[in-house]
Amino acid sequence: MSYFVKSLIQSDYAKRFAGMKDFVVVSTMGINGIDNNVMRGELRKKGLRAVVVSNNLMRRATEELGLTGAGELFQSGQCTVIFGEEGTAGIAAKEMMEWAKKLKTIELKGAYLDGMVAKGEAGLKTVASMPTRAELQGRIAQIALTPGGKLAGAILSGGSMIAGCVKSLIEKKEKEAA
16 A cells, blocks of 8 residues: 555544544454444444454554554454444443354454553453443432432421321320310
8 A cells, every 4th residue: 555545544544533532442354244234233323333444554543643552452453443422432342242242253352441441352341341421420410319318308207207296196185085
């Protein structure tokens, strides 16, 4: 490939992956066309994209994009980058773990998340086990609402105790009067 063509591809990678903060890298070598299309369709339904890249040009593009250390994932063999919106690395990792179980030829190379590289299948399992952004937001909302719920419960429980005492006093006085 000529220098001019390589520079065009590298600039295309830089444009295509601009704004990408996290991604998963796998090798899809050996997957037949039908399975590859089905996998890409399922990934697209979840807001993810899969792009096969040239290792050397992708290493240069990650340096250009300021993704320090991400070049480690593009050392050898065929590499496919799975990415989506910011914060989707966990979803991508979970999806690729499932696809690796279905299609034995998928090689899990790792993930890049918040400036850190998680190498190999073990690194991908770690990323897949992490909660997604939506799950974390739900947990934060739950934590924020818990004190208010406890306060309301404490206020209502005190009132019900007083109401119960008043009711028993009324019943006692009615029995004495009868």
